[in-house]
C-alpha cells in the first residue's frame with residue numbers, strides 16, 4: 001500500500017523517441033478499451049487489437065474524437081488462433097512500440113466443473129490464455145528490446161491468487177501468466193535489459209461484459225481500473241495489485257484460512273454455474 005506514496009516515476013518514461021506507440025490486446029471492450037483511452041490521454045498512440053472489426057472501428061472512432069492529436073490503428077486477429085500473431089507483428093513493425101499490454105484473456109470462460117467442459121473449450125482456453133500471449137510476447141520482444149525503455153504488462157486475475165472451483169482452466173491460465181512474467185522479468189535483468197519493465201497486474205472484480213456485476217467500491221468501472229493500472233506501473237515489481245481497494249481485500253484474504261476463501265468464492269460461483277443452467281433449460285424443454 002505504501003508504495004503508492006513512495007514510487008513516483010511511471011508510464012511517462014516509456015514516452016520517448018518519435019511517436020511512441022502502445023499495443024493493447026482485447027481492446028474492443030472492458031478494461032482493454034479503457035486502457036487505450038488512458039494511454040492516449042498520457043500521450044501514446046495506440047494499436048487497438050480485437051476480433052470484431054465493427055466493434056473495433058467504433059472504438060477507434062470514439063477514441064479519435066476524444067484524442068484528436070493521437071494516432072490509432074486497429075488490428076483484427078482472433079486471439080484463439082496463435083498462428084495469426086505474425087499479422088500483429090507485421091502491423092506494428094514500422095512503429096516505435098514501447099508498450100505491450102497483454103489484456104486479452106479467456107474472458108468468455110464458462111463457469112462449470114472441469115469434467116463437464118468440452119474438448120474445444122479446453123483448447124480455446126489454452127490458446128487464448130497461454131499460447132497467444134506467449135507467442136505474441138516472443139514475437140514483439142525484439143521490438144521492445146530495440147525501443148527500451150519499454151513496458152510489458154500481463155493482465156492477471158484474483159482467480160490465480162485464490163483458485164476457485166468451476167474456473168479451473170481460467171485460474172490455471174492466469175497462474176501460467178504470473179510465472180511467465182516473473183521468469184521473463186528475471187531473464188531481462190540477467191541478460192542486461194533491466195529497462196524492459198515486465199509486470200503481472202492482479203485484477204479483481206471489475207464491472208464489464210464478462211463480469212456483469214453492479215459497479216461498487218470493490219467492483220470499479222473499467223475506466224477506474226485502467227487508470228489504476230497505468231498508475232501502478234511505477235511500482236516496478238513483478239506482481240502488482242493496481243487498484244487500492246483490491247489490494248486491501250487481498251491483504252484481508254491472505255489472513256483468512258484458504259479453505260474459507262474457497263468456500264466463499266465457490267458459493268458465489270455455484271449460483272452462476274453454466275452446467276446447472278444448461279440442465280435447467282433441458283429439463284424445462286422436456287416439460288414443455
Ligand SMILES: NC(=O)c1ccc[n+]([C@@H]2O[C@H](COP(=O)([O-])OP(=O)(O)OC[C@H]3O[C@@H](n4cnc5c(N)ncnc54)[C@H](OP(=O)(O)O)[C@@H]3O)[C@@H](O)[C@H]2O)c1
Pocket residue numbers: 025026027028029030031032049050051052055077078079080103104105106107128155156157158203204205206207208209210211222
Ligand atoms: N472484469 C473482471 O472482473 C476481471 C477480473 C479479473 C481479471 N480480468 C481480466 O481482465 C482482462 C480484461 O477483461 P474484461 O473484463 O475487460 O473483459 P471484457 O469486457 O469481456 O472484454 C474482453 C475483450 O477481449 C476481447 N476478446 C475476447 N476474446 C478474444 C479473442 N479470442 N480474440 C481477440 N479479442 C478477444 C473482447 O472482444 P469482443 O468485444 O469481440 O468480445 C473484448 O475486447 C482479461 O484478461 C480478464 O481475464 C477481468
